Amino acid sequence: MPTFVMLSTLGPDGMATLSSNPDRIKAVNEEVEAMGARVISQYALLGEYDFLTVLEAPDEGTMAKVAVALGARGTLKTRTLTAMPVDEFIESVRGLEL
Numbered sequence: 820m821p822t823f824v825m826l827s828t829l830g831p832d833g834m835a836t837l838s839s840n841p842d843r844i845k846a847v848n849e850e851v852e853a854m855g856a857r858v859i860s861q862y863a864l865l866g867e868y869d870f871l872t873v874l875e876a877p878d879e880g881t882m883a884k885v886a887v888a889l890g891a892r893g894t895l896k897t898r899t900l901t902a903m904p905v906d907e908f909i910e911s912v913r914g915l916e917l
Contacts, residue, residue, distance in 0.1 A: 820857075821879070821882075822873065822875055822902040824873055827895050829870075833894035844861075854881070
């Protein structure tokens with residue numbers, strides 16, 4: 820199953836929700852799973868982004884649905900990247916001739 824990395828930045832409303840109800844993070848993860856993706860791991864970040872979430876989804880379409888649904892709430896902005904295991908990457912470039 821493809822792996823994705825989602826970087827999230829909370830807006831003012833998202834920060835207010837987090838401040839008053841930190842457990843909302845877990846509820847959102849359950850909603851993401853109901854949309855067909857699976858949260859593998861999640862980290863709070865200090866810096867440009869507030870959270871890094873590693874997810875699995877059956878395809879890019881499912882991940883797009885998750886990203887749009889979360890962004891449509893107006894409480895956060897996301898940046899989603901496709902991730903490839905390094906061994907798979909090595910096999911993909913093995914024998915590459917420049």
